[in-house]
Amino acid sequence: MLVLVGLVLCLSPADALTAFPPKFQVGKLNGDIVVKCNTSEQQVTWTQNGEPEPMAELIAEGQTLTILGLDLPATGNYSCWAGTVLLDTTYVVVSSARKEGMNVSCQAESYRGSFHCSWTCPHSTVFRARLTRSDGSLGEWVPAASHRGQFSASFTDPSFCPFAEELRPLQLQLEGLSTTSYLNVSIHFFVRDIVRPNPPQELTVQRRGEQLHLAWAPPASWPLPKSYFALLYRLQYELLNGTQVDKYVEGAEETRLQERVRRVRISCQDPYANPAWSPWSVWQDVDAAQQHRLRAR
Ligand SMILES: *[C@@H]1O[C@H](CO)[C@@H](O)[C@H](O)[C@H]1NC(C)=O
Numbered sequence: 001m002l003v004l005v006g007l008v009l010c011l012s013p014a015d016a017l018t019a020f021p022p023k024f025q026v027g028k029l030n031g032d033i034v035v036k037c038n039t040s041e042q043q044v045t046w047t048q049n050g051e052p053e054p055m056a057e058l059i060a061e062g063q064t065l066t067i068l069g070l071d072l073p074a075t076g077n078y079s080c081w082a083g084t085v086l087l088d089t090t091y092v093v094v095s096s097a098r099k100e101g102m103n104v105s106c107q108a109e110s111y112r113g114s115f116h117c118s119w120t121c122p123h124s125t126v127f128r129a130r131l132t133r134s135d136g137s138l139g140e141w142v143p144a145a146s147h148r149g150q151f152s153a154s155f156t157d158p159s160f161c162p163f164a165e166e167l168r169p170l171q172l173q174l175e176g177l178s179t180t181s182y183l184n185v186s187i188h189f190f191v192r193d194i195v196r197p198n199p200p201q202e203l204t205v206q207r208r209g210e211q212l213h214l215a216w217a218p219p220a221s222w223p224l225p226k227s228y229f230a231l232l233y234r235l236q237y238e239l240l241n242g243t244q245v246d247k248y249v250e251g252a253e254e255t256r257l258q259e260r261v262r263r264v265r266i267s268c269q270d271p272y273a274n275p276a277w278s279p280w281s282v283w284q285d286v287d288a289a290q291q292h293r294l295r296a297r
């Protein structure tokens, strides 16, 4: 019987959740739960997942429906009706303890209070998330995008101040729903711990006599002033024999190389906070850069 129900749920696309239902109620497994029909009608009839004969033990009384001993077959879409007129709908699920393996990871490009989180969860089909901002106020629910069990969402904290030291962590609350269960997870973090800059931009290479002169700019998303939001740069260049060499530069956006170099790329890091390096810029081919410069003249 349970297997049959599972099959029916999987085969019927009407039962698959594609968005967070406007109204849902979470009950304990084997507990009772009372669903209320929001209507002025005195007498209503109920359906579960469109069926007039629900897979549950029920007591219907006026506008309320009591589900006794909530189990998985008893979960789903409870709708109340006056004849053929739909009055109200409540999604009923059980609370789930399966929070392991969600692996939430968040990243910010800079100290502007915007960041992006992603996580995995094979047990839930829709997620939404809400931020408690640095000033303690509660943000709006943000629906998560999903792709093959991988969820992601972007957040902005308008009260975030890039110049102040973060005293309290941000709190992110995640809610997941499947057709049968509900999941609730909270995580805390400081923006300074999740910053990963974008790659530096506009890397240029010029030959000046025997030397190569390299210049670049900080990532466009990195906040100013430079004196306050410093960056440590890491140049990587490849010699003609294929050997790769790293050079670190702090407090400047140019440097010179003595060696004969085939190509060069650059990344950056906030030297005072989190150790995450930006992704690399694309390799800049030194000869191609020279030719490009000649053609441009
Ligand atoms: C629940 O069922 C009602 C009536 O069939 C339908 O209008 C509504 O879209 C369903 N809600 C969900 C979240 O499936």
Ligand SMILES: *[C@@H]1O[C@H](CO)[C@@H](O)[C@H](O)[C@H]1NC(C)=O
Residues within 6 Å of the ligand: 038, 039
């Ligand atoms: C009940 O329905 C009224 C009218 O549609 C709506 O304004 C109200 O918010 C609803 N209440 C609940 C608890 O859903």
Ligand SMILES: *[C@@H]1O[C@H](CO)[C@@H](O)[C@H](O)[C@H]1NC(C)=O
Residues within 6 Å of the ligand: 101, 103, 105
């Ligand atoms: C969690 O995510 C990180 C980064 O996306 C990945 O490196 C790690 O292997 C993941 N861990 C698990 C248990 O999935």
Ligand SMILES: *[C@@H]1O[C@H](CO)[C@@H](O)[C@H](O)[C@H]1NC(C)=O
Residues within 6 Å of the ligand: 026, 173, 184, 185, 186
């Ligand atoms: C989800 O978790 C938050 C914070 O831990 C809690 O306040 C809230 O009541 C929980 N929601 C449900 C439906 O259990």
Ligand SMILES: *[C@@H]1O[C@H](CO)[C@@H](O)[C@H](O)[C@H]1NC(C)=O
Residues within 6 Å of the ligand: 239, 241, 242, 243
């Ligand atoms: C490549 O050249 C550099 C400098 O000319 C030298 O130090 C290095 O050992 C060479 N590497 C190989 C693999 O030949």
